[in-house]
Amino acid sequence: MAALPLSSFLLLRPAGPAPKYAVTDIPASLREGAHAVLRADDEVVTVKSAGRLVHTVHRAITVLEPAGDDFGRHAVSYDALNTLSYLRGAVYDGSGRLLHQLRPAEIHDRGMGDAGGSFMTDVRVRYADLRQPQTPYTVEFDYEIVSDNTLFYPDWQPQEAEGLAVQAATLRVTTPAALPLRYQERQLPPGSVVARTTLGSQETYQWQLTDLPAVDEEEAAPPLADITPAVALAPGAFEVQGHKGSCAxxxxxxxxxxxxxxxxxxxxxxxxxxxxxxxxxxxxxxxxxxxxxxxxxxxxxxxxxxxxxxxxxxxxxxxxxxxxxxxxxxxxxxxxxxxxxxxxxxxxxxxxxxxxxxxxxxxxxxxxxxxxxxxxxxxxxxxxxxxxxxxxxxxxxxxxxxxxxxxxxxxxxxxxxxxxxxTPSYGSTENRRERRIDLFLDAAGGATATARTLRTGQEQDLYAQLLHDLSPTEQKKYVVDRLQLPTFTLTKLNLAATAAGPLPGVVETLGLALPGFAVPSGKRVFITPNLLSRLPALPAQVGERQAALWLPRASLHADTVRLHLPAGFRAETLPSAVQLSTAYGTYASHYATLPDGTVQYIRRLELKRGRMPRTAYAAYLDFRRKISIADKAQVVLLKTES
Known part of the structure; x- marks a missing residue:
């Protein structure tokens, strides 16, 4: 029998897996501005009964740049009522060639209570890390959860993070006709409709999303979950460990x-x-x-x-x-x-x-x-x-x-x-920050300051945590790290709880040494009295605004600053009063020279809470810009004695 030529053996050798998820297959419009692209998110929810459902997920994400590396790992939680059937994974290079299949030994498992703390939980997490040292690469994960807790149906929101574009995503839910699906569509693109079919005693609902560009989180915008397309699911009838109920x-x-x-x-x-x-x-x-x-x-x-x-x-x-x-x-x-x-x-x-x-x-x-x-x-x-x-x-x-x-x-x-x-509504009347600063200047340009700040309502929430949870040393570090002053020494810090009528309050007392605070320029000294309460301007909007304007908290900030001048100085020029009244809030500031020569600066800023259309952002931007300018206004002092 004649020997076969070498070329015949080469033809008979099994071929490797065909490439898939090549980066070149991603439309340029989806790569623009994206850290990663969701190539596929295929989720299937199968309702077996009032007490059981199965959720399977196939997910592939191409990581385009290091900023998207977090998508290279995946975690799935499970517990006594939610069984994780399997977790599989693979990673591909930029050309779509298989680099590595996830091995069982590379899948980590830990309990949510393993780190200690005040937990009694059976929740565990299984997770895998397929991040690569170089981008681009694509990770693929598959898993299945069998749930005996039908109180919770999985929600679907493929575009879950800033910088993530979506090439294709589908959700399919199959349920017995006797257990009709309850769902709520949120922020779906125009024209998106659920495809609903019936086969025997089963009903199927299907949604599809394609070609969603990456979303940037804009200033003063609602959370991303309120912006990107989503479908929320819920049962009508459900059962948990024999306890039947209804969410209707x-x-x-x-x-x-x-x-x-x-x-x-x-x-x-x-x-x-x-x-x-x-x-x-x-x-x-x-x-x-x-x-x-x-x-x-x-x-x-x-x-x-x-x-x-x-x-x-x-x-x-x-x-x-x-x-x-x-x-x-x-x-x-x-x-x-x-x-x-x-x-x-x-x-x-x-x-x-x-x-x-x-x-x-x-x-x-x-x-x-x-x-x-x-x-x-x-x-x-x-x-x-x-x-x-x-x-x-x-x-x-x-x-x-x-x-x-x-x-x-x-x-x-x-x-x-x-x-x-x-629950109780906390508005600007409750959420107050009232501050009094006495700033003592010396002739050489140094200064010392005492500041007493009363915070009430939601304005005191963080400081109440500092007071109760941190040591004095930790409190001092927190405050020092956040004081926006060029050169200073914190000479005193005290936090104390107080009652402000029916509301809790925290009083903060600061002492500050400010060397070189107001160095004379010839016979004049230029001082910005707003020492601690400057509100920065917001960055200009790049491109067309996409999100609504969202102002999550109402507040009232009232400041009084008194500049105690050294002998031989008087106020030469005081800034003009500013008065702003808008749909977003009000602002007022004014200056005066008191009979003893002290300069007094009074500032009041009230911000409203609310959600407004995206077209309102331009005027809000202007409001913040004007406040920022007013907060930086300077008093000019004149030296009257040599």
């Missing part, structure tokens, strides 16, 4: 939560007797509530509990009474029980907490919550009053919610079901 209305969802925790608010007799003795001479319900809150803060601590149904079902109040700890649900339920023993009714309320957390979407009943607080309806004379309590903090002021849970909706859990209500 806020009332039904609240009823499920209430029934799940019914009967868990019973106190040990000794605790109930202790409360009765504590409030026996209290003149009204508010005083009773305050005493109960003091008892709570002095005898409990917070831990996070995320163990299966424990994410929604509370520890019994008797358990908290015995152990002294609990999560937000348990501590709120315990406080509710303490108040009941004092004769004061209250309701646990679910809320989406966080300083940057957007308000829930009231028109889409679903589980949009991550925290529980307590609502205490009161009556003050003939008018209703409502007291809100944060039950997880040992330092929070009585009746104050602040940035964490204020200015948003919450869901009251009542025997009649859920009731959507508003």
């Amino acid at each position: 209305t806020w009332q039904s969802f609240g009823q499920w939560n209430y029934d799940l925790n019914a009967g868990r608010d019973q106190l040990p007799p000794a605790t109930a007797a202790k409360v009765a003795a504590l409030v026996k001479d209290a003149p009204d319900a508010r005083t009773k509530a305050r005493r109960v809150y003091d008892l709570l803060q002095g005898s409990t601590r917070y831990i996070s509990v995320q163990l299966g149904l424990g994410g929604w079902q509370t520890f019994p109040a008797s358990a908290v009474a015995g152990s002294g700890y609990g999560d937000c649900k348990a501590l709120s339920n315990y406080t509710k029980a303490l108040l009941a023993a004092a004769g004061v009714p209250a309701y646990v309320a679910l809320v989406g907490a966080g300083g940057d957390q957007a308000d829930l979407r009231a028109d889409f009943p679903s589980s949009q919550f991550n925290h529980a607080i307590l609502c205490v309806p009161l009556a003050t004379g003939s008018r209703p009053d409502t007291l809100w309590l944060e039950c997880t903090s040992q330092t929070q002021a009585f009746g104050y919610l602040g940035s964490f849970t204020g200015n948003r909706h919450a869901l009251l859990l009542t025997p009649q079901g859920g009731q959507l209500v508003a």
Whole structure:
């Protein structure tokens, strides 16, 4: 038999995988301004029953430059109710050739509570890192989650980060016709419509997105989640560990939560007797509530509990009474029980907490919550009053919610079901910063200053954390790092809690040494009195504004600065008064020479809260520019003696 030529063996050798995800296949319009491009995001949600769904994901991202390297790794969480079936991955070079298949040994697994802290959780994370030393490259991940917690359907928002373009993404949901899908489309491109089909007893819904350019986060814009296309999903009927419920209305969802925790608010007799003795001479319900809150803060601590149904079902109040700890649900339920023993009714309320957390979407009943607080309806004379309590903090002021849970909706859990209500609204009247500075100049150009600043409402939230959580040394470092002064020494710092009517406040007292602050130029000295409260201008808009104008917090800043002049100096020129009144807020500043020769500068800035169309940004930019100019205005002093 004649030997086959070498060329025949070459033809018979198996070929390697065909290239895919080549960078040249990405349209130039998607590469422009992008750190990475989502080549494919194919997600399939299969609802098996009221108590089970399967979520499969295939995701490929081309990383174009080092700024997009975070997309080169992926993490998937799972727990007792959500099983991770598999996690696979691969990485390709810029030409689309396979570089590496993810090996099981390269997949890391850790518990969310492994780092310590106040956690009781069965949540774990499996993650893989396929980042490469050189760009471009493409990572591909596939995984599947089988969930026995149908309270949460996965949401779909492929364009999840700044600098990420989307080439193609699809979402397909299949569900029994007896369990119709509830969904809400958000920010979808014009013309995008859901494709809905029925086959036998199954209904399928499908969405598709293509060719979305990268988005830059603009100044004073809403969070990215409120800007890019998304589809939110939610069940009608659901079941978690045998507990059936409905998300069709806020009332039904609240009823499920209430029934799940019914009967868990019973106190040990000794605790109930202790409360009765504590409030026996209290003149009204508010005083009773305050005493109960003091008892709570002095005898409990917070831990996070995320163990299966424990994410929604509370520890019994008797358990908290015995152990002294609990999560937000348990501590709120315990406080509710303490108040009941004092004769004061209250309701646990679910809320989406966080300083940057957007308000829930009231028109889409679903589980949009991550925290529980307590609502205490009161009556003050003939008018209703409502007291809100944060039950997880040992330092929070009585009746104050602040940035964490204020200015948003919450869901009251009542025997009649859920009731959507508003938490306290904190506006410019509550969120105040009042500052008085005395600036003492010397003839050589140096200065010393004392500054007393009262912050109330949301303006004090951060400083209350500094006061309670940091040592004096750490407080000083924080303040020094943020003082926008060229040369200074912090000679004094004191933070102290205070009460400003019904609101908490923090008083900050500073002492400053300012060498070379106002060096004379000939016979004149030029001084900018606004030492600590300058509001910077915003950068000019590049290109056409895309996002709405979003002003998340209302505030009122009032400043008084007194310049104490050295002997032989007088004010020669004072800046003109400035008065601005706009839809975004008001600003006023004026200068005066007092009878003793002291120069006084008074500034008042009130900023409003709200969301306005993108066309409003240009005028807001101008408002900020004028404030910045006024804040830099200079007083001219003249030396009158040689």
